[in-house]
Amino acid sequence: MHLTKLLPAAVREDKSRLPPQLLEELKPLKTRRPWRFLLELLGAWLVIFFVVALAVHLDHWLMTVTAILIVATRQNILGLLVHDQAHCTGFKPYPGDIIANLFAAYPLMVLTVEGYARVHLTHHAKYFTEQDPDHIRKSGEEWNYPMRTNQFLKILARDLLGLNIIKLIKGKQAVPKGRGFARQNRVPLWLRPAYYLLLATILTATGTWAIFLLYWVLPLITVFQIIVRWGAVCEHQYNRLDATVQETTPLITMRWWERLLLPNLNFSYHIYHHYFPGISFSRLPKVHDAFVRYGLVEEKAVFHGYWSYLKFILSPGADRDRSGST
Numbered sequence: 451m452h453l454t455k456l457l458p459a460a461v462r463e464d465k466s467r468l469p470p471q472l473l474e475e476l477k478p479l480k481t482r483r484p485w486r487f488l489l490e491l492l493g494a495w496l497v498i499f500f501v502v503a504l505a506v507h508l509d510h511w512l513m514t515v516t517a518i519l520i521v522a523t524r525q526n527i528l529g530l531l532v533h534d535q536a537h538c539t540g541f542k543p544y545p546g547d548i549i550a551n552l553f554a555a556y557p558l559m560v561l562t563v564e565g566y567a568r569v570h571l572t573h574h575a576k577y578f579t580e581q582d583p584d585h586i587r588k589s590g591e592e593w594n595y596p597m598r599t600n601q602f603l604k605i606l607a608r609d610l611l612g613l614n615i616i617k618l619i620k621g622k623q624a625v626p627k628g629r630g631f632a633r634q635n636r637v638p639l640w641l642r643p644a645y646y647l648l649l650a651t652i653l654t655a656t657g658t659w660a661i662f663l664l665y666w667v668l669p670l671i672t673v674f675q676i677i678v679r680w681g682a683v684c685e686h687q688y689n690r691l692d693a694t695v696q697e698t699t700p701l702i703t704m705r706w707w708e709r710l711l712l713p714n715l716n717f718s719y720h721i722y723h724h725y726f727p728g729i730s731f732s733r734l735p736k737v738h739d740a741f742v743r744y745g746l747v748e749e750k751a752v753f754h755g756y757w758s759y760l761k762f763i764l765s766p767g768a769d770r771d772r773s774g775s776t
Contacts, residue, residue, distance in 0.1 A: 455596050455765055457687040458751035460701035461741065464694060465725045472744050476726065476737060483730040487540030490715065491531055491553055494524040502665045517665055522673035523712055526681070528554040529561070530715045530731070536567035539730040544636040551637060556645050559670065564635050574727055578686075578693050585688065593688040596765035609675035677712070683763060684756075685720050695724040700762075702753045703738075712756075 498521055505517035534540050535550035547563045555561040573584040580586070591597075592605060608614050653659045687698045702718035717723075719734040722741070729737060741747050753759040 455762075456690075457698060457700055457762075458748070459696050460748050460751040460753075461696055461721055461725075462746050462748055464696050468725075468746070469744055472740060472746075475740055476729070479730075479733045479736060480726065480728045481730075482539055482541060483732055484541050484546075486730060486732045487531060487534065490527060494527040494531075495553070498524050502661065505665065506661060514664070518669045519673055521665055522669040522677055525558060525670055525674045526677045527713060527715065528558055529678070530717060532558075532561055532563055532566055533570065534715070534731055535563050536570050537727050539728065547637050548641070551641065552645065556642060557666075562637070562642065564637060574724065577695060577724070578691060578698065580691070584686075585691070588682065588686075588688045590689070593682075595683065595687060595763040597763065599764045602764060606676055606679065609679050610672050612671040612675065614675060614679075615671050680756075681714065681717060684718060684759060695721060699724060700753055700759060701738075701747070701751070702756065702759050705755045708756055 501517040501520045505513045531540070531554045532550055535546055535554070538546065540546055541549060550563045555563050555566070569583045573582050576582040578585045591601075605614075653662050684700060684702055687700070690698050699721040700718075701721055704714070704718055715731040716734040717731070719738055722729070722734050722737040723731070726737060738747075753762065
């Protein structure tokens with residue numbers, strides 16, 4: 451499949467060619483950070499409960515819309531925490547997977563830590579090969595960037611209307627080709643159905659089904675889908691079979707207000723996550739600082755803010771260049 455513009459490489463060296471001094475310097479960062487994980491988890495839920503309670507109290511459409519938007523951003527944090535626990539940078543698999551399932555994965559309805567880990571760890575090990583489930587499900591024109599602005603807006607509209615939710619569910623639960631990765635599952639099989647049964651019981655007893663559907667399910671199947679899409683677009687440039695992490699992963703430094711409006715647990719430093727998947731999201735800025743000090747960052751290839759990267763993926767040249775592409 452033809453790509454009109456390749457992503458510039460922001461990191462000058464592949465992981466296999468990094469300076470030994472740098473690798474030695476980063477070793478102390480490879481430790482689990484359970485308290486930081488719990489802090490982010492608690493913070494997300496506090497924001498969710500606060501804005502929903504405020505919206506219910508004020509009973510005004512503007513506050514309702516605001517709450518739906520904010521809840522979706524915190525649902526994204528829950529999803530990112532599931533991602534981190536898949537790498538065990540928060541807790542050990544047991545009891546960490548149970549904690550992450552109960553308070554991050556199960557609330558998102560379609561995720562389990564163990565199921566996500568099976569797909570995602572295979573993505574890391576089989577990066578952009580025919581065995582990479584992420585490469586497989588994110589192939590085709592829908593993931594071919596840069597693209598025309600109107601095409602991108604149509605995709606976002608489908609996400610907002612919840613029309614792509616089935617694709618998301620299938621993608622998150624895809625079975626990797628060949629032998630996938632799976633850690634020993636110590637999560638009791640009864641835990642997930644018991645969780646949803648208890649949730650349904652509480653909602654029925656308190657008469658809060660309407661609040662749950664409006665302020666949790668609605669953002670989950672609409673605004674959250676757009677955020678997930680944007681996160682994936684910022685993650686890699688797809689449709690490049692057998693390309694390296696260095697060639698296909700943008701480096702995006704976020705503005706302070708972007709981190710405030712759309713917190714992403716340093717996910718825009720995604721190339722460092724692939725280089726060092728055992729380092730917690732909270733320490734990726736330190737990895738970036740070290741790479742800068744060692745002269746390994748190509749400043750001209752760094753995207754400063756989401757707007758900078760959006761201009762790249764919606765390159766005006768895409769309209770002209772794609773007219774003859776296949």
